[in-house]
Amino acid sequence: MKPVIAIAKATVGEAIRRRVLLIILFIAVLLLLVAPLLGVLSARQEQTVLTGFVLGIVQLSSAVIAITLTVYMLPNEVERRTIYTILSKPVQRWQFLIGKYLGAVSALAIMMGLMAVVSVLEFGVFHQDWAKGISLLQAYGMFFVQMSLLASVAICLSTFVAPLVNFFLTGGIYLIGTLGYAFFDSFNKNPNSPALGKGLAFVVSSILPNFASYNVQNPLINPETTIQNPTMYAINAVLYGVFYIMIMLIIGMLMFDRKEV
Amino acid sequence: MAAAIETKQLTKTYKSKSRNLTVVDKLDLHVEEGEIFGFLGPNGAGKTTTIKMLLSIIEATSGEGYILGKELGDFDVHKLISYVPERPYYYEYMTGLEILKFYGSLFGISDVAHMQNLLERVGLADARNTNKTINQYSKGMQQRIGLAQALLNDPKLLFLDEPTGGLDPIAHREIRDLILGFREEGRTVFISSHELSEVELICDRVAIINHGVIVAQGKLTDLLAGGRVEILVGKLDRGVFSDMKIEDGNIHDTPAGVLFDVPEGSDVNAIIDGARAKGGQVVSIVPRKKRLEDLFVEAVRNK
Structure with a gap:
């Protein structure tokens, strides 16, 4: 386990210094800080708009950070030949991959944590509504699982796909997994949908990770929309995420083990 | 004398849809324990692929090989060997000591005094207590850090890929002296290099590889006979x-x-x-x- 922790720590150290990630993080924090100004543009309740906007910024920037962070992770190690120095030591390939993944997720946690702190302070300090700010943490928790899942998809694909292709592929999977599920659902429920289409929708929705389960903006923006048992819902979503992450990492490890580096 | 490295008909072929490319072809290498062995060849001759196979980073397509008496792929061998790549890259935000701590942790080594001794040994005594990060190091200093990390596990066999490449004459000499010191300590050193004059000065035996095939191998004194x-x-x-x-x-x-x-x-x-x-x-x-x-x-x- 020591090599995994060492590799994870080194990965965090490097990730939190990567300029491109820091720029994305800086823009996200900047947008979070100017978000209160946008409330006046809407006729709806200012805080509702603000909540949606803040959650949107955190989710979008976290997704961009997660993808950018992970797609180049393994190819960079090969290109810079650090992987050879590490793999010539008593380190198994799976330990290297898991270390890189845990490092990426930890770095993601740090960056998302910073955004979370900024947004909670924003509600607490500017709107004197600490309860609302703290209630967002639940959403951020769900986002974190979502982004960890996204990172596992990216790192799995990075074992056999070129970084640029991986960037768009993972981004595409994220978009379909986030927005496509509602479409698949309505398609399946529509009695006029062709059987072949239904079958195809079923297959696609079964293979792709369901990122939509972690989108809790709607209940927060529209408090009237309630989940029957939020705790069970959260537990199920987390378990689903962990299960899917494990599948992705196992596939990644098998592919990486055979990869000619 | 026992063999530190022994390969028999070791071959590496990369297969693609259009053709098969044999990069290393039926390689028979013999490196004795305690010697400095030079592995020479022009660019693209198969040197790095051979090293990767010997380090078990990639698998051979056919043939067999033994490192310190253990078959290629034996995970325990990694505790006894070390590798310094050509133009090594280390995590730039780390200091010299942090680099050693990182690589040490891969072996489960956490003895900071040992690491500081190694820094001193490779001529980086000043780096022990400074916050100078690796991206502020000169090429020669980075090469020395490479050697220090390679000594962390007290290896019996060291693989050095172009250890003096791109260094100034003084650094050349210092690195050369360090390598000669490794032999004095009974370590085997396998050097892949283009610097023929350097190899001639320090190697006991050499092998020349071209297009994946060994074209000459033996004691330097024998190979260079016939002036x-x-x-x-x-x-x-x-x-x-x-x-x-x-x-x-x-x-x-x-x-x-x-x-x-x-x-x-x-x-x-x-x-x-x-x-x-x-x-x-x-x-x-x-x-x-x-x-x-x-x-x-x-x-x-x-x-």
């Missing part, structure tokens, strides 16, 4: 010696006179006497030792 002697005779031209026959020798006209190029061990006195008898004046006698560069060019061209 030449050049005798320059003034005041005459080549025509005077038209009846003279020298086995494996050549006679050329040069602006300074006639140049006899004969194998080492030839009867030089007879040539000199003959030249003087014809009125010639011996200007110089220069023994030319065979150099590794000559051997390398010869071996690579003949292939």
